[in-house]
Amino acid sequence: MSRKVCVLVAGSWGTALASVLAENDHTVILWSRNAAQVKEINETHQNSKFLPGITLSDRIVATNSLEEAVTDADAVVMVVPSSGMRGVAGAIRPFLRSDALIIHATKGFEAGTLHTMTQVIAAELPDYDPDRIVCLSGPSHAEEVIRYSPTTVVVAAKDITAAECAQDLFINKSSFRVYTNPDVLGVELGGALKNIIALGAGLSDGLGFGDNAKAALMTRGIAEIARLGVAMGANPLTFAGLAGVGDLIATCTSQHSRNWRAGSLLAQGLTMDEMLAKVGMVVEGVRTTRITKDLAERYEVNMPITAELYSVLFEGKEPKLAVEALMGRVRTHEIEEVATEGLGLLS
Template identity: 65%
Template sequence: MSVKKVAVLVAGSWGTALASLLADSHSEVVVWSRNAAEVDDINQSHMNRRFFKEVVLSPNLKATLSMEEAIREAEAIILAAPSAAMRGVCAALRPLLTPVQLAESLIVHVAKGFEAETMKRMTTVIAEELPEYDANKLVVLSGPSHAEEVILQCPTTVVVASGNVAAAEAAQDLFINAYFRVYTNPDVIGVEVGGALKNIIGLGAGLIEGLNFGDNAKAALMTRGLAEITRLGVKMGANPLTFAGLAGIGDLVVTCTSKHSRNWRAGYMLGQGKALSEVLDSMGMVVEGVKTTKSAHKLAEQYEVSMPITEALFQVLFAGKAPIEAVSDLMGRVKTHEIEEV
């Protein structure tokens, strides 16, 4: 898809990485940020040293403090805000969109999480805040894709999902290049649920590493974690095959095994005995898995789905249970069948 202008909201690590990627392929890409120092860094030095200390961004990328300027005449808008900020960003965006943009623009979100207060998926939140836009055309991009590697042009493969085939294919054309391969999928629910829930299992994987429990425990956590993700996702309306793909097992593997994963790092510090408040203060960036654990705990109750790993992490994060005790409780659960567990 060749477009004249792409707007990216906001200039976090993932937004910056995608904006730089897009700027290599399209004539005008503008990223919006509320941070004046960040905007100056991007425009003057072609860097965003807040997130990428030594990486030079595409020279075609521009930044602005004005959302209105960023989206003016944009044919594609990438919503790269964290899940907690998505509703506010969309509320600010709504009065700025022209009738032509509401009818013809491509809107893609790249967040991985639920809205904490309502447990709603991001496409639902966006649709509520942009009611004049055809919700069926909304696109979600997800999959195993650390910003720290995409910004270095490491080979990466992701998936875009939409209820509208043409919108998904337009997003595929927009992003795909020599190092960023993009597949399409019609299962919006599955892609969003997989992208959100893998962060919980990533926390657990880091916690296991912090406890020095080894690879056997990590492999078990990832496998049974995928079963939990799939159970809840299917109850919410997802296609189970989606969880065997990039937004499921693919994203789960990269989140549970990489030093770049904020969720893994947070879990590792928890496993070493640090308090949650201390962990979050030290991270400096959003750890989506923490709030997602609370949302998933509520969703498991709502849909009557068994999610023992999520329950254990909920107890560690929000009820003061010691990580070693939570692992012991998981290992001591009543015997069950691997395939038929409910």
């Protein structure tokens, strides 16, 4: 059944998800504040800044009117950078249908409150059932999704019916497979925290340390993610799935990953400002590293990779010295440490 779905905003990931929805024969309204971008999408079916060389479906119509985008929409897909999520969520409230499905696909936290995106949206939409807010995550580079490369993601909501509605909206037989999961917190944490490890992987690759070092970083990284996740109340098995290991692999091993690119550029000697200018898009891992350091302190969780990356990003520590600090940590037993961390993969 064709639905009206609005997607907020017209970045690379929002545009890729809009294309999946259009392929599924939904009518898609893609919102952007940028009038020139709206004009380009409507007149040339291109979004050249974020996805150059791609022709978009004519089922995608862009607008810079939030009211036009949200009014009468059956579903609202929020792909807003974490720093702007609260403002956009509050702004859609007057136009949102009470029975509309809300899905977000943003991987990050809100600075200050340390809230997940689901918590931010729920706070701004107090009349909406928070259990029906759906999180979409998993290994999914926009550059591949837009070209209909086979991709598998997960949608999470406490209300399984809402998750299944989101699954029905996005799933198709040609390229986009969708699983459901009731562990909203675990899915959100996996999607956000893997960006920190991807920054580390980029640093490692930029320093020329090779595959052995990156494999170790990724393996210890997922243990670190799970350690915090379990302390916060997530299901440890979620981190063995698409939103955990799956997303971590994709983000740490691909040059499509802006977080990997950011780490690699920093390893080459660029400053933070130079790196952000060169990437040209939001690097959620930078904000997430700062916020996760605070979460680790709040929950009294040991997160050495996050701590060293924080030192590199915000205290000027040389990347090579950060890696040496990780390698020089006190010796321990892997199986005992995994059991203590609660990853749950062996049970």
